[in-house]
Amino acid sequence: MPKLAVEYDYIVADGPAGLSEVTRSILCLSDLAIFPCGPSVLDLRAVIDALEVNNQIQGIRNGLPREIVVPNKLQTQYRLSNELLQTVQGMGMPVGEGLRLRQAYADAAGQGTVVWRMNTECARAATAEL
Helix, strand or coil, X not given: CHHHHHHCCCCCCCCCCCCCHHHHHHHHHCCEEEEEECCCHHHHHHHHXXXXXXXXXXXXXXXXXXXXXXXXXECXXXXXXXXXXXXXXXXXXXXXXXXXXXXXXXXXXXXXXXXXXXXXXXXXXXXXXX
């Protein structure tokens, strides 16, 4: 990553879920950590653990990486999605708007593309959300 940072303004590194050594190493080199969190208690616990590790790294790196929790796979008509949003906001976590559970994300992955390159109504809604 340090070599790439010389050539590029932005680098996106997608680490494995959990707190593996790879994920910890990525956090040690990052300026911003984005933590997706699905609407389940298991996902929320995992994000809380990840934020604790990130806070330790912030202490070493003078505040970096900044962090944001992005609620993911939201279905606003369901209780768990609404509880996730209320919980992360109530805990004072830095939180993004969230991403809904949309078929367009799965379709894009299956087609080897991204939603903003697809020409469907669902893909346009996903693009606007992003």
